[in-house]
């Protein structure tokens with residue numbers, strides 16, 4: 001059936017217009033559990049008996065030296081990499097190791113990579129609209145049929161990301177920071193329960209960093225946010241709990257003050273002048 005035919009079928013709700021369900025069971029307080037997770041690449045243990053719990057609504061920062069396993073950990077959570085051993089649960093109901101990448105995304109885990117990948121030839125508004133559509137070819141038709149719900153969500157996300165004034169601007173003319181916020185906004189359109197954000201402030205000005213700190217801390221509570229970041233000033237400005245990864249395991253966990261006073265952390269990471 002053509003996209004046009006699908007859109008003219010008035011008697012059913014289309015998947016891309018349906019509200020995202022959140023069947024995640026967080027009654028025990030945690031939204032993500034990694035237990036004894038290990039993965040090796042050519043005999044090298046990139047993740048080594050990793051244990052990590054993220055609470056529902058929490059903002060967690062993950063730091064650690066190059067090669068500590070931060071990206072691999074994100075890849076495991078999103079289903080891009082399968083661990084050799086261990087378990088990974090989203091709430092207490094969903095075993096993520098039985099699901100593929102699209103299913104994990106559909107459950108409500110959004111991932112923001114370091115480099116922004118917005119559609120530069122489209123406006124800010126259209127980028128957000130497109131983030132709602134599963135089928136990226138339907139944009140022009142979708143605009144005509146856009147429900148009030150989607151318009152309201154776009155307005156909410158424009159407000160959250162501080163991009164209201166730029167709603168009609170082409171994404172291509174945005175600053176680096178604004179593009180990063182737009183991309184976070186695109187993820188927010190799907191109302192994720194857990195957002196994984198990789199080095200959000202790399203290449204940003206001081207002012208953009210402050211705005212990003214406000215944005216991420218504002219999201220916590222409504223959703224859980226895991227931020228991987230090397231910029232210690234930024235981590236200090238947003239962090240409640242910091243996890244330090246080293247050689248694929250948790251080396252230390254606590255407040256920024258606690259981990260930065262930890263001699264093991266100073267030795268393997270902070271002592272590098274990071």
Ligand SMILES: Nc1ncnc2c1ncn2[C@@H]1O[C@H](COP(=O)(O)OP(=O)(O)OP(=O)(O)O)[C@@H](O)[C@H]1O
Pocket residue numbers: 041042046064065066067068069070071072073
């Ligand atoms: N697909 C792969 N094949 C082989 N080795 C890999 C693969 N992915 C990661 N590694 C290795 O696993 C280790 C952990 O890498 P990872 O990218 O997860 O670290 P990181 O903490 O994200 O580092 P950075 O801060 O530099 O981004 C590194 O030694 C890396 O070379």
